[in-house]
Amino acid sequence: MSRPPLYVRRPFLAGLVRQLPLLAVLLVVGVGLAMVTFEHWRWGLVVVALALVGAALLRLLLPVRRVGFLAVRSRAVDVVLMAGVGLTLAVVALSIPGT
Incomplete structure (x- = not known):
């Protein structure tokens, strides 16, 4: 006899597990914003x-049922936009001359 899937047994926990990729991304963003707050802006x-x-890579590699709210548009659009904005932000931050 097999057990029912997690989303049937514990729907709240299943929903929480589904959002783990987004939580990981938000934690890293929080660390970055804390660094900006403490004057390590670059x-x-x-x-x-x-x-x-990283969010773009998660969106690219994870199946739709595991990616949670990182899936907003189609996979290609999400990956291109997140990776493009991330790379642009890094290039701009590193190209501004320091004091």
């Missing part, structure tokens, strides 16, 4: 940019 923005590139 590296803080690079961390935020890496979070966006």
Whole structure:
């Protein structure tokens, strides 16, 4: 006799597990914003940019049922936009001359 799937047994827990990729991205963004707050703005923005590139990779590699709210549009559009904004942010942050 097989057990019913998690979303039938514990729907709240299943929904929470589904949002783990988004939670991971938000935690990294929070670390980057904390770095910006404590006057390490360049590296803080690079961390935020890496979070966006990581979100793009998660969206590219994970199936739709596991990616949660990282899936907003089609897979291709999500990946291109997140990776593009992340790379652009990193390039801009690293190209501004320091004092």
